[in-house]
Amino acid sequence: MAPTVQIAVHLGVVSVTDTTETALPLVLRPVIPGITLPTVHLVHYVIALLLCAGVHELGHAIAAVRANVHIRRAGAFLAVVWPGAFVELDQQQLDRAAVGARLRIVCAGVWHNAVTAVLAWLLVHGGLSMMLWPGWVPAEGAMVVSVTSDSPLYGRLPLRSVVLEIDDVKLNIIDQIGTTPLARWTTILTATTSTRDTYSAGFCAAGNLDDGLCCEMSSLFPLGESPDTHLFCFDAFNASAAPRCLDLHDVFEHPRCQSDADCAEGLCVLPSSPFSAGRVLRILHHKPTSSEPTTLVYAGSPTDLWHHVQVSALRPRWSWLPISLPAQLETLVQYVFAFSMAFCVLNSLPAYHLDGIHMLRLMVTSLEFFLATTTNSIAAETPRSIWANRFCNVTSFLVTILLVGSVLGSVLLLIL
Numbered sequence: 001m002a003p004t005v006q007i008a009v010h011l012g013v014v015s016v017t018d019t020t021e022t023a024l025p026l027v028l029r030p031v032i033p034g035i036t037l038p039t040v041h042l043v044h045y046v047i048a049l050l051l052c053a054g055v056h057e058l059g060h061a062i063a064a065v066r067a068n069v070h071i072r073r074a075g076a077f078l079a080v081v082w083p084g085a086f087v088e089l090d091q092q093q094l095d096r097a098a099v100g101a102r103l104r105i106v107c108a109g110v111w112h113n114a115v116t117a118v119l120a121w122l123l124v125h126g127g128l129s130m131m132l133w134p135g136w137v138p139a140e141g142a143m144v145v146s147v148t149s150d151s152p153l154y155g156r157l158p159l160r161s162v163v164l165e166i167d168d169v170k171l172n173i174i175d176q177i178g179t180t181p182l183a184r185w186t187t188i189l190t191a192t193t194s195t196r197d198t199y200s201a202g203f204c205a206a207g208n209l210d211d212g213l214c215c216e217m218s219s220l221f222p223l224g225e226s227p228d229t230h231l232f233c234f235d236a237f238n239a240s241a242a243p244r245c246l247d248l249h250d251v252f253e254h255p256r257c258q259s260d261a262d263c264a265e266g267l268c269v270l271p272s273s274p275f276s277a278g279r280v281l282r283i284l285h286h287k288p289t290s291s292e293p294t295t296l297v298y299a300g301s302p303t304d305l306w307h308h309v310q311v312s313a314l315r316p317r318w319s320w321l322p323i324s325l326p327a328q329l330e331t332l333v334q335y336v337f338a339f340s341m342a343f344c345v346l347n348s349l350p351a352y353h354l355d356g357i358h359m360l361r362l363m364v365t366s367l368e369f370f371l372a373t374t375t376n377s378i379a380a381e382t383p384r385s386i387w388a389n390r391f392c393n394v395t396s397f398l399v400t401i402l403l404v405g406s407v408l409g410s411v412l413l414l415i416l
Helices: 039-066 091-096 099-132 181-191 302-308 325-348 355-375 383-415
Strands: 004-009 014-019 024-030 071-079 082-090 136-147 162-166 202-205 231-236 244-247 267-271 279-286 294-300 309-316
Touching: 039 071, 039 082, 039 099, 039 325, 082 091, 099 136, 099 309, 099 325, 099 355, 136 181, 136 279, 136 325, 162 181, 181 302, 181 309, 181 325, 244 267, 279 302, 294 302, 302 309, 309 325, 325 355, 355 383
Parallel strands: none
Antiparallel strands: 004 082, 014 024, 071 082, 136 162, 136 309, 162 279, 202 267, 231 244, 231 267, 279 294
């Protein structure tokens, strides 16, 4: 029996993420259901990852068939909650193929993931709403389609309510924060770390109701240690005065301001947020039974809010249509886009067991062959080929160390 080579095996154990909270440029964050992955997204996660892995391996298979390389076997699997896929090619036929054909086979997986990412991006940015029209139309914000029973907003934020703003950020306006209401909702709740990220103005307030515990904030008490839930710590908007304790709901009824000079009395203040798990969010929304918008105050972790409340950028035109269908499809397509991009990035890196190392070796081989033909020094092994092989091995080792270190570092950040 001829030997075989396994092109790739994909396990969804990491995802590429921008770590705004930790001030690191880029890490690989482990996907842990219930911690880094909302449990309500688990089905979307598995389907999207299996789809992206299948597309990647299909790309390898198509390129192999076009190069007359036999496919020994292909399949998919599920390891706990992490799906994967693989394609095994005949090693002898692969070795006999031209360098260009082998390079196309290796790069085909990344190419197919890139095309999938473009298609998913188009669906997220208007394609999906066009496909679901006229049954579903833009919600002019983020429509609430589900709230978990353990959320403090359960029963307070009715289904079919349309969230118009979070703090001072409008969900239905396109700018640098996000391009769709769903993207803006996710960005605000998962990628902002301070009240100043979402407030464009402060509130005029006078007095100080300090009980000695209100501003005693820590990682264990991100909302302060005061037993009075109406009291909250506020910072001066221009950071020129000491923090003070004020009635949370009373302050939000006061006029807005940009500085102390805008206030007839008192100071211009904002809710204090030294810890990202202790944020105060003002949620402006339209209830389905009311024509006037209502402001709901949420104090807690924005990430928990994102985990517990599912929203959609589309609303059903008729009441008998399911409200959750667009949200399910939007979430699935966003995961497809994210995983497709992650597959492109990760599999392009020259690390062990990734496509990138094969790409690097084949490109070095092509360059070596070109240099050999121009100097008429073709041989089975030359000092140039030995150094080229060493270069590939050292590069693969260093990149693998960086990837492993990134994963371990992100695990430590989660633990600490």
